[in-house]
Structure formats: structure tokens, C-alpha cells
Amino acid sequence: MSKYIFQRIPTHVGVIPDGNRRWAERNGMSKEKGYDYGIAPGFRLYEMCIEQGIQELTLYGFTQDNTKRPVIQRKAFQKACVDAVGTLANRDADLLVVGNTKSPMFPKELLPYTKERVRFGKGLIKVNFLVNYSWQWDLHQAISAINNGQVLKTGRNITDLIGSSQISRVDLMVRWGGRRRLSGFLPVQSIYSDFYVLEALWPDFKDVHFLDALRWYQKQDITLGG
Numbered sequence: 001m002s003k004y005i006f007q008r009i010p011t012h013v014g015v016i017p018d019g020n021r022r023w024a025e026r027n028g029m030s031k032e033k034g035y036d037y038g039i040a041p042g043f044r045l046y047e048m049c050i051e052q053g054i055q056e057l058t059l060y061g062f063t064q065d066n067t068k069r070p071v072i073q074r075k076a077f078q079k080a081c082v083d084a085v086g087t088l089a090n091r092d093a094d095l096l097v098v099g100n101t102k103s104p105m106f107p108k109e110l111l112p113y114t115k116e117r118v119r120f121g122k123g124l125i126k127v128n129f130l131v132n133y134s135w136q137w138d139l140h141q142a143i144s145a146i147n148n149g150q151v152l153k154t155g156r157n158i159t160d161l162i163g164s165s166q167i168s169r170v171d172l173m174v175r176w177g178g179r180r181r182l183s184g185f186l187p188v189q190s191i192y193s194d195f196y197v198l199e200a201l202w203p204d205f206k207d208v209h210f211l212d213a214l215r216w217y218q219k220q221d222i223t224l225g226g
Helices: 020-026 031-051 072-089 106-112 135-147 150-154 206-216
Strands: 011-018 056-063 093-098 118-120 126-131 172-176 194-197
Touching: 020 031, 020 135, 031 056, 031 072, 031 206, 072 093, 072 106, 072 126, 093 106, 093 194, 106 126, 126 135, 172 206, 194 206
Parallel strands: 011 056, 011 172, 056 126, 093 126, 172 194
Antiparallel strands: 093 118
């Protein structure tokens, strides 16, 4: 695909890839089958971000709330996350996996990617994968640090102490699946994000979806509260 030229490119794009289960049902499958069909769209989006010069991409894998779903679905999205990272290992990215690693719901195969970024290939883009993530867990890391006196001792900003502290501010949030809610996605980093919603379900991803989001982003008055 030839590169579309935009005057303004978001540095960091956050993605909520919603609609896998609905897509599966609409296509005559059981709900858990939809997660496998959500992997390929993620890699096409990854390619488009590199083509556009976007420096950082964060995707929802699954949340701690998602683990309340039936076991067959939980195992399916856990496996899809592990498979996605296995595929990314053959690409060019700096990967960071963020989520509650102390929970048994966290896939142990992903533990090596949770402490610091791991470079795959040429490391052309930062990729953050939220796995077994929740906003409560994220903010609780800072609360624990404050209770332990770390802020007073070091003079560090509270945003340096949250669980997702290695992830930068999100410029553009894109949600597939038609829902108009943040669903707990990085509440600190998304405070000033511009939010674009697509009605299309995630497995029905097309290049034009993301290009439309970038076109829309061109028209936004970005002041960061100033």
C-alpha cells in the first residue's frame, strides 16, 4: 500500500479491538472462535502504523473483567494473546506487556516481556500489549508506592509509579465495535486522547477504517487543555 500523506500524525495510538464475539456469532461460530480472527487485523494495523511513522501502539489484549467470562472463552483469548506475541517475535518491534502478572489469569508465557521492553528485529515501533489489565491494578501500584513513602523519598511524580508508567500519553484512541466507552483503557495516559469510534467489528478490519481515523484526527483542535 502506498503511504497516505497526513499533515499530523499521532505519536501514540491506542486501540480497543472490540467485537470478536459478536463477529463469531454473526458468522455462525461459537463466541470463543472470534478471538483467533482478531490476530491478523492487529498485524495489519501494526504495518500501517509503521508505514505512517507512528511511534507507539497500544492494544487491549484482555482485561481482568474479561476473565469473568466462561472458561472456554477465557482460554481462547489467553491463547490468542500468546499466539500474537509469538508472531510479533518475527517482526520489528519493541514489545512491553502490561498487566497483573501475580494473577493466575496472566499467561506465564508472556512474563519475559513485562519488566522492560524486548526488542524484536529492528524495533521499528513500540508495541504495548495490555494483558490481564485493569485500571484499578494500574493505579494501585502508585498507591502502594505512596504508602511506602517512595514519592516523598525520591520526589518522583505519581505518574512514574503507576503500573503502566513505561507507556506514554495516548494521542489517538480508536475503538472498533461501536461501543462508546473507554472500558478502563489506560486512564492516566488517555486523559487528553482524541477518541474515534468505528461501527465495524474488529475482525472485519479494513485499511480504510484506520485511514478514516487518521483523517478525522487531522481536523481535531489539540490543545491538551491549554
